[in-house]
Amino acid sequence: MKQRVVGAIWFFSFIVTMPLLYITDPPRNITPSSLITVGLVFVLTALFSFKVKGTDIIALQGIGLAGFLIFGLFVETLLTQFGILVYLLSQRIGKNDVYRLPLNSVMFLLVSLSAGSAYYALGGEIGVVSGNVLDLSLIPIIGFYLSAYLVNTLCLDLIRRWLLSLPVKAKVFDKDAVWEIVVTAMMMPLGIAFYLMYGTKGWLGMMIIAVPMVTLSVIVRLINNSQELIKFLQSVNHLGQQLTEELSVKRVLDLLFEKMPDILPVDYLYVVMYTKPEKPKLIRMFRKDEGESFVPFQQEADISLRVYRQAKAVIGSGNAGEMYPFLDALSDGRARSYLSVPMMHRGQVLGVMTLASHINKAYTKTSRIGMEIVGDFLAIALENAKNFEIRKKESERCPLTDLFNYRYLMKAISKLFNNPALESFSIIMLDIDNFKRINDTYGHQNGNAILIGVANRLRKTVGHKGIVARYGGEEFTVLLPGLDRNLCFAVAETIRLAVAAEPFMIFNESDNRYDQIYVTISLGTSTAPADATESSELIYNADHAMYKGAKQKGKNRVARYV
Template sequence: MKQWAVTAIWILTFFFSLPIIYMIDPPRNIMPASLLTVTIVFVLTALFSFKVKGTDIIVLQGIGLATFLIFGLFVETLLTQFCIMVYLLSQRIGKTDAYRIPINLTMFLLVSIASGSTYYTLGGRATEVTNNVLELSLLPIFGFYFSAYLANTIVLMFIRKWLLSIPFKVRLFDRDSVWEIIITLLMMPLGIAFYLMYASRGWLGMLMIAIPMVALSIIMRQINNNQELIQFLQSVNHFGQQLTEELSVKHVFDLLFEKMPTMLPVDYLYVVLYTHPERPKLVRMYRKDQGESFVPFQQEADVSLSVFRQAKAIIGSGNTGSLYPFLDALSNGQAKSYLSVPMMHRGQVIGVLTLASHVSRSYTNTSRIGIEIVGDFLAISLENAKNFEIRKKESERCPLTDLFNYRYMMKVINKMYNDPSLEVFSIIMMDIDNFKQINDTYGHQNGNAILIGVANRLRKTVGHKGIVARYGGEEFTVLLPGMDRNMCFAVAETIRLAVAAETFMIFNETENRYDKIFVTISLGTSTAPVDATDPSELIYNADHAMYKGAKQQGKNRVARYI
């Protein structure tokens, strides 16, 4: 509603004020060649704007003063509006940012009215064109520029406060406005130079100063584009280094989805892995609006398949529905531009990174170059993290049961002893009863199956209450942080019942069938610090309780260290 209101304000203000401006300050010195030259200069200044310290520089105020002094406020207002429209359209504004057009047109309309009014209020006169600089009134000219800056600042404050609802402190002069003031002051001699060149040599004189000025703008624009490319590639390189430092696949994706929306316009972001090309997998997705609607991934409907096959980035703009139905469904038809790049590792495409935005033509060749680099960094990071996790798992887990191993268990026990916040913790040592007999009777392969089955029941029974490890052979360990003797004994009894209550399946090779057998375990418990002051003593006491109090007392029971 506010955007519609701004559009209505501009229409009413424009068509209401133009007749008044025409009556107060009608066009003068109108010659087709001169007017055409000024119009061309206006368009060129709009098309070849450049940035300095993040500020868009259009030499509009320079040519604007000359136009005002030569042709009057009415012509200056019309050409300024035309110039701003050309500038905004050249910035590739999408539908979501279309409200910027009436806002800027309204702002510069008010700026034209304010600057022209100030000029006449301070004694400036509408005179014939003269090439004598002494005949120009510098105070009204200074007021022309000062009121232009002031009106521009006030209108911007109003837009931020009312339309965009951005909280800010009301300041007419702050650190951010210093550069704009400097630019405004530099425009004043430029505007006077335009006027004098026209006065001395007519439209050719203005063209003589316009050509080097536009050429300088083009050079500055190219320098600025190169600087932006360098800065973007530097940020990409820094981001890539951050990715390669992560040693967890989850953390790699977390960092990617956190940083990428800050580098480019991103409303949608997702990664498809082609580790198994016949079964590509959508592994992570980001939607700026946090939509929850589920869209099943189908490779034939997505841009990633083309990128994977061609091993080449695809950049596009416009409606994605006919080409890429998945992206269209994911964005509910809102995606207007997209960029999809391959993730290359050792010459192979292992995945595809896709970005999409609601704004048309959001991604340029600079974006493509940078994101291609990100895609390669991402591929390397994922492979490194995956290999690290595999090596870590191999070093910490038993390959047969996938439980933690002895090395990891000892590291955790030492950490518990050195943790001052942990007042008590317990350990359960357990051994499968008659395991040698099981191996001798049914074979080592069935013995391994029993070990895996016991490990699964331990994992299911203990859950998040403790840490389950394979101590070695047929022995297992459970660490229970925060549990005293009684709680530990209760958990041990629950484990014993879970193992003994249900049968285990083994394969009888002689008769080529599966048989059911019962398996029991003997358990011993010990608690720190009351039972032991170091890890070795804690383990020994639990092991001693298991053999003396459980094994030798009939097996299939829990014994507590005393």
């Protein structure tokens, strides 16, 4: 709605303003060669703009004074409008940013009107074009630029507050404002020089200044682009190093999705892994608008399949949905640019990373090069993190039951003893009753099946209340942070009932069938710091309670250390 209002303001302002300007300050000193020359300078100035400290520098205000003094306010306004149109079109304006055309047109229309009005109000006159600097009125010229600066600043403030709803700094003179004042001050002698050279040498004199000015703009632009490229590649390299330093797959992806929007315009980002080429998996997805609609991934509908097969990046703009329905559905038809790069590791494509933006032509060849680097770093980081997690799991987990092992258990107990905020914690030692008989009767393979079955019931019964570990052989341990001896005893009894209540399935090879057997366990509990002050003592007391208080008294029971 606000954008439509801007369009309406632009339409009516031109209908009313331009005829009035033509009547009040008609064109003067018009010749085809002079108008073409000044118009060409306006176009070149707009095309070869450059940035300094993030500020777009367009010398239109500098030559605007020359156009105003030579041809009058009407022609200067038209030339400025034409110049700003050329500048905006050179910035690859997408459909979502079309409103910037009428918006900037209205803003520079106000700038031209205010600058010309200030010049006339301060006694400035326009007559025959002169090459003598003494014929110029300095105060009206200063008023011309000062008015242009103030109106430009007020318009930008209004745009930020009303149209874009951005927070506006309370400071009147910040670093950006100081820089804009410096640039405006630099434009004034440039405009005077253009006018004087035109008055002395005609259109050739203006070109004498225009050529080196445009050349300087090109040089500054090239330097600026190279600096931006260096900065971009430094940020890419820094991100890559950060990714490879992480040893968790989750943290690698968290870091990628956190940092990427700071490097490039990203409204959508997702990673598809081709570890199993026949079953590619979408492992993480980012949407800037935090849309909740679920879009099922289908490889035939996505760009990543092409990138995987060709092992080459794909960059494009326009309506991505015509070729890639998944991206179109994900963005609700709003994606206008996309960049998809392979994640290469040792000559193989492990996955594909895809970025998309609402901005048309948001990604360049430089973006592609940078993202290919990030993709390779990401592949290495994910592979390293996955291998580390596998090794960590192998070192901390029992390969048969997938429970924590003795090493992890001792570290966990030590951490609890060193936690001053924890008032108490308990441990349960449990042993499968008559397990040797099960092995001798049904075989070790069925014995392993019983161990796995008991582990699953322990995991399900304990849940998030504690840590379940395989202590060794047929012995298991349950560590319960924050639970005193009474609560620990209640959990132990619940575990005992869970194991004894339902039968376990074993395979009877002699009869080639599955049989059901019931299994019981004996449990012992101990609590710290009441029963023990160190890890080995805590385990010994629970183990002692299990054998003395449960095993030797009939099994299938819970005993508490006393």
